[in-house]
Amino acid sequence: MVISVRTKVQGKQMHIAGKWVSSERVIEVRDPQDNSLIDTVPAATAEEMAKAIEAAKEGVKIAAEMPVHQRIAILNKTADIIERRKEEYATTIAREGSKTIREARKEVTRCIETIRISAEEARRIHGETIPFDQMPGSENRMGYYYRFPIGLIAAITPFNDPLNLVAHKVGPAIASGNAIIVKPATVTPLSAILLAEALLEAGLPPQVLTVITGNGSEIGDVLVTHPAVRMISFTGGSQAGLDISRKAGLKKIGMELGSNSPVIVLADADLEEAVESTVSGAFWAAGQNCLGVQRVYIEESIFDTFKDKFTARTKQYRTGDKLSEWTDMGPMITEKEAIRVETWVNEAIEKGATLICGGERNGAFYSPTVLADLPEDCTLAKEEVFGPVVMLYPVSDLEAAIQQSNSADYGLQAGIFTSNLEKAFSAIKHLEVGGVMINDSTDYRIDAMPFGGVKGSGLGREGIQFAIHEMTEPKVVCFKLPK
CATH class of the missing domain: 3.40.309.10 (Aldehyde Dehydrogenase; Chain A, domain 2)
Structure with missing residues (x-):
């Protein structure tokens, strides 16, 4: 529910490429158990989403230049911060969503694991040498390929795992040198904001991460169709997935669309x-x-x-x-x-x-x-x-x-x-x-295994190593040597 900021006390802010931002309108976050008001978050407009994407372009450059050791250190420190605040994170998950406190604690534990695995996998983004002389006439050539970040990733996440499913997109994105914009579920945005707080406290350059809150019907099309967004990582319903795939254009798409x-x-x-x-x-x-x-x-x-x-x-x-x-x-x-x-x-x-x-x-x-x-x-x-x-x-x-x-x-x-x-x-x-x-x-x-489905259950695979593969591209390097 979107309300005027003047009628309710403003709560959480969204994080847009380096700044914590309020909005003229807010969304109420309510506990489904008794409909009590937990907090409010900004209800971003389409114009604010477009500005966030433009601002995130600077984050793309910064992320690509971050050395691997820095990515590893930031992710490990993030996991340490979440571990120290585990009960706060679990209570937030339980209150804004459907999970019991015991289920929520398990999700926080898994999130910590997801972030730590992301740190480990950052050091294992490998390439290979290529025997170019397998082709007649190429005897004086040698080379290799390596993987490079694709740039700006859009992550659209659901309500049912409001912390760990965000981590499954943010962790690999940072590990592989990308910038990322997270659009969390409207009903459960607080856990994603908590994760952003931990990453920033851990030293992540703030332009690398955006968490923008709002209604998908207002800001979703801007995010998925913008040419600066090079990959969409979506977890949600099959109909929404089909709509995104029709609108996205020429970019990578990873989708987990549920099952029966x-x-x-x-x-x-x-x-x-x-x-x-x-x-x-x-x-x-x-x-x-x-x-x-x-x-x-x-x-x-x-x-x-x-x-x-x-x-x-x-x-x-x-x-x-x-x-x-x-x-x-x-x-x-x-x-x-x-x-x-x-x-x-x-x-x-x-x-x-x-x-x-x-x-x-x-x-x-x-x-x-x-x-x-x-x-x-x-x-x-x-x-x-x-x-x-x-x-x-x-x-x-x-x-x-x-x-x-x-x-x-x-x-x-x-x-x-x-x-x-x-x-x-x-x-x-x-x-x-x-x-x-x-x-x-x-x-x-x-959280380390490849995760995804066939038929109507989606495209591609998550799981840190496999998500990193989706979030990077191979670049071939070939040297022609003097005879």
């Missing part, structure tokens, strides 16, 4: 482990997780047993106050999103799905929900729910499970629970995804 993640549970699996892992994977961050378990395909002979165990564990999930150490799941990001999930669940039930447990909404809270017997034509069966809802399906065998897993137009990660190595490798080969987790849910990730 499948998990396969075979009869030879450890059921206790499978249940615990898939319940956690389904309801982490109120299900608002691109890796969240949405579909579970269970071999018919164990379907009823798995369903009963899964349901019993789901009913033990404690929803409530995000800042309580005892809470397992908080609210969704807005009441509007909870209403959307409620609508999708009700549609499925009206078309014949069986509600096993959950299905209740209270404001922005939506209870952990388990469904079975889903018709193929309901929205839940085809789209990413991005909420605390999971569907259970009986299948005859692994082949049927793989076929159904691949039926959706998504392919981020999949999981399989089995003690049979041959079946595990069959799933690895045939599942159409960017990652297969064996005896783990889809919700497993470390």
Whole structure:
């Protein structure tokens, strides 16, 4: 919600290429749990975004000249600062978003790891020598290639990991000598501003980083279409991703667009482990997780047993106050999103799905929900729910499970629970995804691994080393020597 600065006390400022800046209008940042006002941030205009991009051009020059040892030192010091302020960062994540305090602390820990890995990878941006004499007539030539920064990167980040997903774009960008403009989610901008504070305190030249807050409908097109922006790194919904790709023009694009993640549970699996892992994977961050378990395909002979165990564990999930150490799941990001999930669940039930447990909404809270017997034509069966809802399906065998897993137009990660190595490798080969987790849910990730999907789940890969590769280009150098 955009309001006049005169009607509310001004809160946080945005950071534009070296300066902390206020705006004539502000956006209220509210806690989805009780709608209480946490703070305000500037609501930038299209004109302010254009000025920010022009100012960031100086940051491009500065970033490219920063020696590697300076990048390493800044990133390591940033991680130290975040570690010292860990509880402050965690509380901010929990208050402005959906995560419980325990979930938020884990995100801060991962952010620290992401920044430290970025520092390590800064020293490993390598090239190779090229044997030019492989071509007849080139016997007197020798050379190599090295990787150089592409320039100005635009990072558009979502609400569900408001600190670590920003770090996954900012850390590699700085490590590889680029300048970056971050446009955080409107509902969760405070964590990105905290990260900027740490980087600047650590000595990052201020022109290298911009964090600009505002509504995507007002400032997004300026950012993605501007010719000075050489790469767009976007995490968010598939429709927004398609819109960006149509508008961006001739520039690099990296996109993680979510999923409808499948998990396969075979009869030879450890059921206790499978249940615990898939319940956690389904309801982490109120299900608002691109890796969240949405579909579970269970071999018919164990379907009823798995369903009963899964349901019993789901009913033990404690929803409530995000800042309580005892809470397992908080609210969704807005009441509007909870209403959307409620609508999708009700549609499925009206078309014949069986509600096993959950299905209740209270404001922005939506209870952990388990469904079975889903018709193929309901929205839940085809789209990413991005909420605390999971569907259970009986299948005859692994082949049927793989076929159904691949039926959706998504392919981020999949999981399989089995003690049979041959079946595990069959799933690895045939599942159409960017990652297969064996005896783990889809919700497993470390920050150093390549991360991304196929089909409707996006383009390119994140994970520090792999993001750096996306954020740099190879330059060939060839010396013609005298004969």
